[in-house]
Amino acid sequence: MAELDLTRIPNHVAIILDGNGRWAKERGKPRIYGHRHGAFNLRDVAKYANSIGVKYLTVYCFSTENWKRPDDEVNFLMNTPVWYIKRFWKTMVENTNIRYKMIGRRDRLPKKLLQAIEEMEEASKNHTGLTLSLAIDYGSRDEITTAVKKIATEVKENKLNVSDINEDLITNNLFTKDYPPLDLMIRTSGEYRISNFLLWQLAYSEFYFTNTYFPDFTPEKFKEALIDFQSRNRRFGGLK
Helix, strand or coil: CCCCCCCCCCCEEEEECCCHHHHHHCCCCCHHHHHHHHHHHHHHHHHHHHHHCCCEEEEEEEECCHHHCCHHHHHHHHHHHHHHHHHHHHHHHHCCCCEEEEECCCCCCCHHHHHHHHHHHHHCCCCCCCEEEEEEEECHHHHHHHHHHHHHHHHHCCCCCHHHCCHHHHHCCCCCCCCCCCCEEEECCCCCCCCCCCCCHHHHCEEEECCCCHHHCCHHHHHHHHHHHHCCCCCCCCCC
16 A cells, blocks of 8 residues: 655545444444444544644534434434533643634534533634534535525625625635635545535545445544545646
8 A cells, every 4th residue: 555645635634424323233232322432533533634734624523414313313412522522621622732613503502512612612722733623513505505695695785796706705605714625525434425515615625435434434544545535636627
């Protein structure tokens, strides 16, 4: 296998954290067992990404569609980030220089979860390492629709002209407005769908699909994805 070139690390990587439930089922455990192990693994992947110079890691934790899941699973998924933050507060916030952000709707989150997220964002806001961006109650269509409504309101209020609307304006009204372009999107568990994740941001990103369930997607597996990424010829619509 080729070696990872540390001079060509992607700035922004996204992961659809898929397969936690199936991983647990194959072990005769409830789905929530898989989600907890997925949270442990995310800690390890994030620390590795930070160590090699990835600037942004955006992970799909809970979609706008996930509210349709059974109540006990939804409740667990809403509580998992709170548990995660309390469990790893010292090592992940104080000792790793990782900055934490959340993208997605905040108006539907439980108060306890929202408070924990905002505390973690505040505590790590001056960190200069990896930005670990948690997509919670996130849906790309919802994000784009919200951006369009905001722009339409500004046009209606004569703050913008229709001629002012361009790709940059739309980009600057998304949750990821301060993020660099997305270089690589990874989906675990053998699924080959985007599932309403970062549709606008994925325009020129590379895709990497693996059959590995996320709890088994170790830093070494992440490294393999990055090596594969470095083998791609990225032309962005032009010729090289």
